[in-house]
Amino acid sequence: MSTARPALKARDTRTLALRAATELMQRRGFHGFTFHDVAAMLGVSHVAIHYHFETKVRLVEAAVAAYCERFAMDLAAIEHAHTNPEKQLQAYVALFAGAASDQRLCLCGVLAAEMVTLPEELRSAVRSFYKQNEAWLVRVIAKATRKRARSARVQQLARGLLDLLEGAMVSERLLDNPSRITGAARWWISSLRYA
Amino acid sequence: MSTARPALKARDTRTLALRAATELMQRRGFHGFTFHDVAAMLGVSHVAIHYHFETKVRLVEAAVAAYCERFAMDLAAIEHAHTNPEKQLQAYVALFAGAASDQRLCLCGVLAAEMVTLPEELRSAVRSFYKQNEAWLVRVIAKATRKRARSARVQQLARGLLDLLEGAMVSERLLDNPSRITGAARWWISSLRYA
DNA sequence: GTCTATAACGAGATAGAC
DNA sequence: GTCTATCTCGTTATAGAC
Numbered sequence: 281m282s283t284a285r286p287a288l289k290a291r292d293t294r295t296l297a298l299r300a301a302t303e304l305m306q307r308r309g310f311h312g313f314t315f316h317d318v319a320a321m322l323g324v325s326h327v328a329i330h331y332h333f334e335t336k337v338r339l340v341e342a343a344v345a346a347y348c349e350r351f352a353m354d355l356a357a358i359e360h361a362h363t364n365p366e367k368q369l370q371a372y373v374a375l376f377a378g379a380a381s382d383q384r385l386c387l388c389g390v391l392a393a394e395m396v397t398l399p400e401e402l403r404s405a406v407r408s409f410y411k412q413n414e415a416w417l418v419r420v421i422a423k424a425t426r427k428r429a430r431s432a433r434v435q436q437l438a439r440g441l442l443d444l445l446e447g448a449m450v451s452e453r454l455l456d457n458p459s460r461i462t463g464a465a466r467w468w469i470s471s472l473r474y475a
Numbered sequence: 476m477s478t479a480r481p482a483l484k485a486r487d488t489r490t491l492a493l494r495a496a497t498e499l500m501q502r503r504g505f506h507g508f509t510f511h512d513v514a515a516m517l518g519v520s521h522v523a524i525h526y527h528f529e530t531k532v533r534l535v536e537a538a539v540a541a542y543c544e545r546f547a548m549d550l551a552a553i554e555h556a557h558t559n560p561e562k563q564l565q566a567y568v569a570l571f572a573g574a575a576s577d578q579r580l581c582l583c584g585v586l587a588a589e590m591v592t593l594p595e596e597l598r599s600a601v602r603s604f605y606k607q608n609e610a611w612l613v614r615v616i617a618k619a620t621r622k623r624a625r626s627a628r629v630q631q632l633a634r635g636l637l638d639l640l641e642g643a644m645v646s647e648r649l650l651d652n653p654s655r656i657t658g659a660a661r662w663w664i665s666s667l668r669y670a
Numbered sequence: 671g672t673c674t675a676t677a678a679c680g681a682g683a684t685a686g687a688c
Numbered sequence: 689g690t691c692t693a694t695c696t697c698g699t700t701a702t703a704g705a706c
Binding site: 521522529 | 684
Binding site for chain 2: 307308309311312383385389390392393394395396397403406407410411436437439440442443444445446447448450451453454455457460463464467468471473474475
């Protein structure tokens with residue numbers, strides 16, 4: 281039975297390192313955290329992190345992948361919880377507001393701002409996140425406005441909401457305006473009526 | 476007459492260094508550029524930059540100050556060029572779109588995303604930029620909507636437009652969507668009608 | 671899997687010559 | 689004002705012991 285339950289310490293450190301790296305980046309960006317920071321959060325040496333992730337870029341790649349997967353699950357959960365598209369949009373906004381209330385930015389939003397300094401592997405992962413979100417928003421906004429999902433207008437609205445949220449996360453934290461995201465989004469969603 | 480025209484080389488390097496640092500940061504962020512990068516753009520040694528700016532933070536402080544001043548002049552010019560508030564908002568949007576078309580972000584937008592890793596002097600300078608913009612937008616949006624400038628709604632609209640633009644700059648570059656900023660802003664401005 | 675030790679490099683910053 | 693040379697430090701990464 282020794283192989284049935286292969287000591288979990290390793291997977292644990294791997295998983296915890298991913299969590300830590302994600303949180304650190306959401307607060308400080310790619311260039312704002314080090315292996316040492318991650319290791320310190322787990323109470324281990326930075327070499328232990330290197331054992332699980334050969335390079336910093338690979339660590340971040342894995343963190344972004346996990347982030348996108350979690351986000352995809354959140355989106356699915358929203359669709360399951362609400363049928364009304366406006367409610368779905370509100371729940372979507374709450375995802376961003378939740379992170380911001382913890383002083384965290386969207387992981388891919390920060391990385392997008394640092395884009396030029398990142399290797400191509402990371403850039404394309406970040407692009408995928410944006411496209412994933414835009415595609416989901418297009419579907420929901422099409423329902424909300426009773427327009428065709430393929431219309432340019434719906435596409436534009438989806439991009440606008442995503443950009444508004446990404447931008448508001450940054451300034452809500454900067455200026456300590458607690459309801460900046462939800463306030464702006466509420467007006468935005470209600471204006472859909474006139475789109 | 477030797478003091479009448481004090482050799483301009485120094486001021487020149489100082490000014491050019493500020494320009495270079497600003498451009499580098501708009502593309503790469505605070506942690507994405509070095510003294511060497513700035514120096515290379517001027518064809519000098521990085522020590523020449525240190526002569527004019529004791530530390531990196533002071534260099535950036537000066538760059539942000541100059542950026543805010545230039546922005547204030549742009550805002551004044553817009554008010555001088557247009558009387559129609561909607562035209563003024565369009566011209567405002569064009570400021571952001573112009574930088575983005577050159578693959579540059581808003582200097583203070585990038586720094587805001589990196590906020591946690593910056594010293595307090597820089598953070599407060601970045602906050603001032605946001606407040607300066609919000610105050611100007613409040614005035615113009617109040618005119619456009621015929622509401623009181625002090626109303627919470629106008630305040631919220633001003634924040635929303637600024638956040639939308641800051642967010643759209645990041646994603647326009649990331650996804651190479653050339654008219655992302657202007658497209659989103661045009662809809663946003665037209666929706667003011669229903670605010 | 672995790673550690674100590676160390677290598678290799680780049681960055682910010684200073685000294686002193688010109 | 690600008691240079692070469694140097695210092696110091698933090699960061700990524702690897703070697704080898706336990």
